[in-house]
Amino acid sequence: MSWVVVTMALGGLGLLxxxxxxxxxxxxxxxxxxxxxxxxxxxxxxxxxxxxxxxITALVQSSSxxxxxxxxxxxxxxxxxxxxxxxxxxxxxxxxxxxxxVALVGLKLKVEIIALPLIGIGMLLQLFLKKSRxxxxxxxxxxxxxxxxxxGLLRDGxxxxxxxxxxxxxxxxxxxxxxxxxxxxxxLTALIQSSSAALAIILTASVTGVLTPLLxxxxxxxxxxxxxxxxxxxxxxxxxxARRLALVHLLEKIFTGTIALILLVPLWWVSNWLAGxxxxxxxxxxxxxxxxxxxxxxxxxxxFLADHLLRFVERMIKQxxxxxxxxxxxxDTVLAMPAMGVPAMHSEIKRVFKQLLARGRKAIDEGAExxxxxxxxxxxxxxxxxxxxxxxxxxxxxxxxxxSFLNLNWAREECVQLRVLFHELQDTPREDIEAALTPxxxxxxxxxxxxxxxxxxxxxxxxxxxxxxxxxxxxxRASLLAQTRAGEISAPEVTRRLxxxxxxxxxxxxxxxxxxxxxxxxxxxx
Numbered sequence: 001m002s003w004v005v006v007t008m009a010l011g012g013l014g015l016l017x018x019x020x021x022x023x024x025x026x027x028x029x030x031x032x033x034x035x036x037x038x039x040x041x042x043x044x045x046x047x048x049x050x051x052x053x054x055x056i057t058a059l060v061q062s063s064s065x066x067x068x069x070x071x072x073x074x075x076x077x078x079x080x081x082x083x084x085x086x087x088x089x090x091x092x093x094x095x096x097x098x099x100x101x102v103a104l105v106g107l108k109l110k111v112e113i114i115a116l117p118l119i120g121i122g123m124l125l126q127l128f129l130k131k132s133r134x135x136x137x138x139x140x141x142x143x144x145x146x147x148x149x150x151x152g153l154l155r156d157g158x159x160x161x162x163x164x165x166x167x168x169x170x171x172x173x174x175x176x177x178x179x180x181x182x183x184x185x186x187x188l189t190a191l192i193q194s195s196s197a198a199l200a201i202i203l204t205a206s207v208t209g210v211l212t213p214l215l216x217x218x219x220x221x222x223x224x225x226x227x228x229x230x231x232x233x234x235x236x237x238x239x240x241x242a243r244r245l246a247l248v249h250l251l252e253k254i255f256t257g258t259i260a261l262i263l264l265v266p267l268w269w270v271s272n273w274l275a276g277x278x279x280x281x282x283x284x285x286x287x288x289x290x291x292x293x294x295x296x297x298x299x300x301x302x303x304f305l306a307d308h309l310l311r312f313v314e315r316m317i318k319q320x321x322x323x324x325x326x327x328x329x330x331x332d333t334v335l336a337m338p339a340m341g342v343p344a345m346h347s348e349i350k351r352v353f354k355q356l357l358a359r360g361r362k363a364i365d366e367g368a369e370x371x372x373x374x375x376x377x378x379x380x381x382x383x384x385x386x387x388x389x390x391x392x393x394x395x396x397x398x399x400x401x402x403x404s405f406l407n408l409n410w411a412r413e414e415c416v417q418l419r420v421l422f423h424e425l426q427d428t429p430r431e432d433i434e435a436a437l438t439p440x441x442x443x444x445x446x447x448x449x450x451x452x453x454x455x456x457x458x459x460x461x462x463x464x465x466x467x468x469x470x471x472x473x474x475x476x477r478a479s480l481l482a483q484t485r486a487g488e489i490s491a492p493e494v495t496r497r498l499x500x501x502x503x504x505x506x507x508x509x510x511x512x513x514x515x516x517x518x519x520x521x522x523x524x525x526x
Contacts, residue, residue, distance in 0.1 A: 008153050011150075011153050012150045012153030013150065013201065014150070015149050015150030018143075018146055018150070019143045019144065019146035019149070019150055022139055022140065022142055022143025022146060026136045026137065026138070026139030026140030026141075026142075026143055043079060043083040043084075043086070043087060044083075046082070046083075046086040046306070047086075049083050049084075049087045049090065050086045050087070050089055050090030050093075050299060051090060052087055052090060053066060053070075053086065053087035053088060053089065053090025053091035053092075053093075053094060054090040054091065054093050054094040055094065056094065057090070057091040057093075057094025057095050057097070058094040058097040066087070066091045066094070067088055067091060067231050067249065070084045070087045070088060070091075074241040074242060074245050081241065081244055081245060081248070081310060081313075081314070082306075084245050085245065085248045085252075085306060085309075085310060086306070088231075088245065088248065088249050088252070089252065089298070089299050089302050089306070090299070092224070092252075092253075092295045092298060092299065093292070093295045093296060093299055095195055095199075095227070095295075096288070096291050096292040096295055100288050100292075115145040115146070115149045116145065117145070118141050118142065118144050118145030119141075119145035119146060119149075120145075121138070121141055121142075122137075122138040122139060122140070122141030122142030122143070122144075122145060123138065123142050124138070125137060125138025125141070126138040126139055126142070150200075177215065177218075178214060178215065178218040178261070179218070181218030181219045181221075181222060182219070182221050182222040182225065182257070182261065183222060184219060184222060185198065185202065185218065185219035185220065185222020185224075185225070186222040186223070186225045186226035187222075187226065188201065188219075188222070188223065189222070189223045189225075189226025189227055189229065190226045190229035195223050195226060195227035198223040199220065199223050199291065202216060202219045202220060202223060202287070203216075203284045203287055203288065204284075206283045206284055206287055211283075213268060213272065213283055213286065213287075214264065214265070214268060216283065216287050217264060217267070217268050217271075217287060217290050218261070218264070220287055220290060220291050221257050221260050221261055221264075221294070222257075224253060224256070224257055224260075224291070224294075224295070225254065225257045227253070228246075228249055228250045228253050231245070231246040231249045231250070232246050240317055240318070240328065241328075241329070242331065243317050244313050244314065244317050247313050247316065247317060248309060248310065248313050251309060251313070252298065252302060252309065255298070255301070255305075256294060256295070256297070256298030256301070257294075259294070259297065259301065260294035260297070260298075263294075267290055267293055267294060268286070268290055270289075270293065271286045271287070271289035271293055272286045274286075274289050327381065327384045327385075327388075328347070328348065328351060329344040329345075329347040329348045329351075330344055330345070330348050330384060330385070330388045335388075335391055335392055335395060341388075341392040341395070342392070342401045342408065345385060345388065345389060345392070345405070345408045346404070346408055346518070348381065348384075348385050348388075349385060349408060349411055349412055349415065349514075349517075349518060350518050351381070352378055352381050352382060352385070352415055353411075353415060353514055353515075353518055354451060355377070355378050355381075356415060356418050356419060356422060357449045357450070357451060357511070359419075359422045360418075360422050360425075360445075360507060360511070361446060361449045361450075362426075363422060363425040363426060363428075363504075364433070364437070364442055364445055364446055364449070364504075365442070365446070366430065378419055379419070382412060382415060382416055382419070385412050386412065389405075389408075389409055389412070392405070393405070407517045408517060410517065411513075411514045411517040411518060414510050414513050415514060417510055418507060418511065418514065421503055421506060421507045421510070422507065424503060425500075425503055425504070425507070428500060428503075432496050432497065432500055433500055435493075435497055436476075436496075436497035436500035436501050437500070437501070437504070438472070438476055440472055441469075441472050441473070441476060441501065441504070444468055444472055445469070445504050445507075445508060447465070448465055448469070448508045448511055448512065449508075449511065454511070454512075454515045454519055455519045457515075457521075459521045462515070462521075465508075465512070466508065466509065466512055469505055469508055470505070473501055473502075473505050476501060477498060477501075480494045480497060480498065481494065
């Protein structure tokens with residue numbers, strides 16, 4: 001084994017990964033938060049979601065980056081599980097573009113002709129246009145050039161690899177060798193955390209004669225399976241939504257890989273026939289076709305089976321109860337960009353707010369609904385939101401999300417104070433509450449503690465609701481004072497009743513301030 005061969009292969013792999021990283025970072029930065037906003041708005045149907053996953057993956061050349069971003073959106077509550085799943089399914093097809101780039105361009109041309117101009121132009125754009133979006137586009141172009149240089153080094157390194165890699169013996173062992181090929185492809189992808197890079201290595205090795213066609217196809221299946229390692233790693237310690245999506249990704253890959261393995265021979269025959277080769281002449285094109293065919297087959301199968309798969313996953317991984325103290329939307333996968341982190345905060349605060357509203361309704365009418373959760377849960381969630389907010393704020397500029405971020409932090413502080421008020425009301429004797437509130441006050445308070453009612457109120461109706469509570473409080477105060485003067489109620493008793501009413505009135509004011517952030521009034525309703 002030549003040391004030169006090893007160093008060239010390692011250097012090629014390093015450049016390949018570096019180029020992909022530069023491309024991904026450059027394109028993500030060039031698009032900014034608009035990439036994520038586009039993803040959010042383009043997933044209304046499963047066809048659109050799949051096309052979106054395909055397009056973005058083909059553009060950034062990293063299914064892992066798209067899947068991790070999709071995990072973040074799912075965590076933040078911006079994408080439902082079904083939408084996110086179809087983005088992932090489309091991403092599987094999008095990653096096949098790497099194989100086509102390698103097969104049709106990277107291994108057929110002198111790479112320096114493409115790579116060096118791209119690197120030069122890209123770095124010049126970054127050097128002279130530092131403060132514009134073109135600098136990020138330049139980084140992506142340079143990354144594309146570095147990727148091609150890596151392909152060239154890999155190809156040169158694999159030319160003599162057949163002399164020291166006993167691939168022939170592996171391929172000669174029949175189905176046992178094919179299964180080992182699947183395992184080897186999966187391990188390779190998991191180790192380098194890039195199915196695109198693994199496919200580039202496999203196709204480069206195939207064109208230099210190291211791999212037999214069927215063994216190359218089995219390695220491609222394995223590389224397809226190995227890409228699930230990224231999503232599984234990203235979901236460790238994550239929210240339920242992230243773990244569900246990661247499991248969907250894993251099960252879909254296993255199912256598609258199994259079908260491809262069962263149909264290995266006919267699929268390869270079709271791929272080789274379409275490539276116009278004899279198994280050797282156009283093996284890289286044949287493997288690219290094979291990769292595309294079985295991923296397209298996978299998305300066709302998911303068209304009919306996805307709903308069953310999603311229901312199975314939802315049964316396997318249960319969503320935390322509304323009253324659970326474990327965050328449902330917050331974890332590190334949504335910290336990467338404000339477009340994910342800020343909506344995640346919004347969803348978690350909304351969840352706490354619903355808990356607090358239930359506690360307020362319980363204070364007014366003990367038989368209104370089942371007892372709310374233990375007070376520790378709300379407190380723990382508010383602490384978790386505060387810690388998440390600190391981490392998110394430390395990520396850097398929040399750009400257009402800064403106002404929403406500040407409003408959510410203010411709403412969290414209001415929730416903390418509202419929790420204290422409701423805690424005090426819970427400690428108030430039931431007879432004092434019943435004596436203090438008239439039927440009209442009860443109805444007014446209860447109306448403002450119902451989630452559905454709050455969402456429907458316009459700006460003017462919200463002002464009127466608070467004004468109505470204030471007028472009812474004044475009327476009740478006047479009535480109690482009149483009863484005191486008439487000697488019907490003692491002054492200490494009136495004080496206790498007015499204190500109860502004041503606590504409820506202050507609570508409703510804070511409820512409305514939180515609602516203005518959590519349930520903003522649409523512009524056309526203002």
